[in-house]
Amino acid sequence: DGFIKAIGPADAIQRQFSEETFEERIDCSGKCILPGLVDAHTHPVWAGERVHEFAMKLAGATYMDIHQAGGGINFTVERTREASEEELFGSFQQRLQCMMRAGTTLVECKSGYGLNLETELKMLRVIERARREGRIGISATYCGAHSVPKGKNAKEAADDIIKNHLPKLKALGRDGEMRVDNIDVFCEKGVFDLDSTRRILQSGKEMGLQINFHGDELHPVKAAELGAELGAQAISHLEEVSDAGIAAMATARCAAVLLPTTAYMLRLKQPRARKMLDEGVIVALGSDFNPNAYCFSMPMVMHLACVNMRMSMSEALAAATINAAYALGKSHTHGSLEVGKQGDLIIINSSRWEHLIYQFGGHHELIEYVITKGKVIYKK
Numbered sequence: 001d002g003f004i005k006a007i008g009p010a011d012a013i014q015r016q017f018s019e020e021t022f023e024e025r026i027d028c029s030g031k032c033i034l035p036g037l038v039d040a041h042t043h044p045v046w047a048g049e050r051v052h053e054f055a056m057k058l059a060g061a062t063y064m065d066i067h068q069a070g071g072g073i074n075f076t077v078e079r080t081r082e083a084s085e086e087e088l089f090g091s092f093q094q095r096l097q098c099m100m101r102a103g104t105t106l107v108e109c110k111s112g113y114g115l116n117l118e119t120e121l122k123m124l125r126v127i128e129r130a131r132r133e134g135r136i137g138i139s140a141t142y143c144g145a146h147s148v149p150k151g152k153n154a155k156e157a158a159d160d161i162i163k164n165h166l167p168k169l170k171a172l173g174r175d176g177e178m179r180v181d182n183i184d185v186f187c188e189k190g191v192f193d194l195d196s197t198r199r200i201l202q203s204g205k206e207m208g209l210q211i212n213f214h215g216d217e218l219h220p221v222k223a224a225e226l227g228a229e230l231g232a233q234a235i236s237h238l239e240e241v242s243d244a245g246i247a248a249m250a251t252a253r254c255a256a257v258l259l260p261t262t263a264y265m266l267r268l269k270q271p272r273a274r275k276m277l278d279e280g281v282i283v284a285l286g287s288d289f290n291p292n293a294y295c296f297s298m299p300m301v302m303h304l305a306c307v308n309m310r311m312s313m314s315e316a317l318a319a320a321t322i323n324a325a326y327a328l329g330k331s332h333t334h335g336s337l338e339v340g341k342q343g344d345l346i347i348i349n350s351s352r353w354e355h356l357i358y359q360f361g362g363h364h365e366l367i368e369y370v371i372t373k374g375k376v377i378y379k380k
Helices: 010-016 051-058 063-068 073-082 085-101 117-133 154-174 194-206 223-230 243-252 260-265 273-278 298-308 313-319 322-327
Strands: 032-035 037-039 104-110 137-145 182-187 210-215 234-237 255-258 283-285 345-348 367-372 375-379
Touching: 037 298, 037 322, 051 063, 073 117, 085 104, 085 117, 085 367, 085 375, 104 322, 104 367, 117 137, 117 154, 137 154, 137 194, 154 194, 182 194, 194 210, 194 223, 210 223, 223 234, 223 243, 243 273, 255 273, 255 322, 260 298, 273 283, 283 298, 283 313, 283 322, 298 313, 313 322
Parallel strands: 037 104, 104 137, 137 182, 182 210, 210 234, 234 255, 255 283
Antiparallel strands: 032 345, 345 367, 367 375
């Protein structure tokens, strides 16, 4: 049935299941078995890659410079609005395959490149279809407040989301057409301020969505304090989080989803992972896959977390499995190898699991099997 039945020494397992016949046995002698990796933050549905902007960033342009020049999110929004649902689904499927081959078995997927109801729903339909047809687990996030649409201010955009977008999502969920798990807002100076963020997140929470949002990335805006107050499941980025925000998140059991790829590519200050861990914050990791941070690989994310954020390899593995599952409200079913949990795991061709982090960019050679719900979905 896709759930782990027993864990123990080989001889005990063989005795317990001596009467059973198995479809497949995998010899893991000299290898390691790990929980399937969980990617707690991605933006994987879009058209309009931004390779040209990478050159601009290398030449010194900041994220907000590009954003204000009509690039960044706005560039991708225009292309995503123009793309057909089939085009978006095709590219999304390819990206999910890349994530899966790098060991990801559960991934959080955001909308957010529509900024109008029609395109946001188009993106969420693509995510829903992949959830139903695919073999990799998906946690769907409505991120209509990813940027303020042209011609509106933050208050007007928030009003539109609360009055039009969220009621439509609620109706689609009630009819069984679409399941959305989380609500996200880009809470940032010059984007959605604290007041607009609060209104959107509260409205989402009232209709049963988990709060899981972008905060304190480019400026310290007290997003962490707001999230703790609202009972957020998780807050992402946190490069500019305050000491008070860290303390509030620890008390509220609100997960910090740290994104080492973003800090690396945008040359931002690294999130203070060590302080968060020392203060008892549940630290998770995500790839932040999007046109601005083009990385599918959680093993590379873990490596960057260890080198740039001074996490230990054990902390990074926990952050990319059980803690990332917690950030998505799924730690009771995913993120560790325990009896009764879903049978999502990876088998690596090494006698030491640390090689998955140590061999930077070497995961393609290491990962031999990816298994979800007890079925092999990838074999090298």
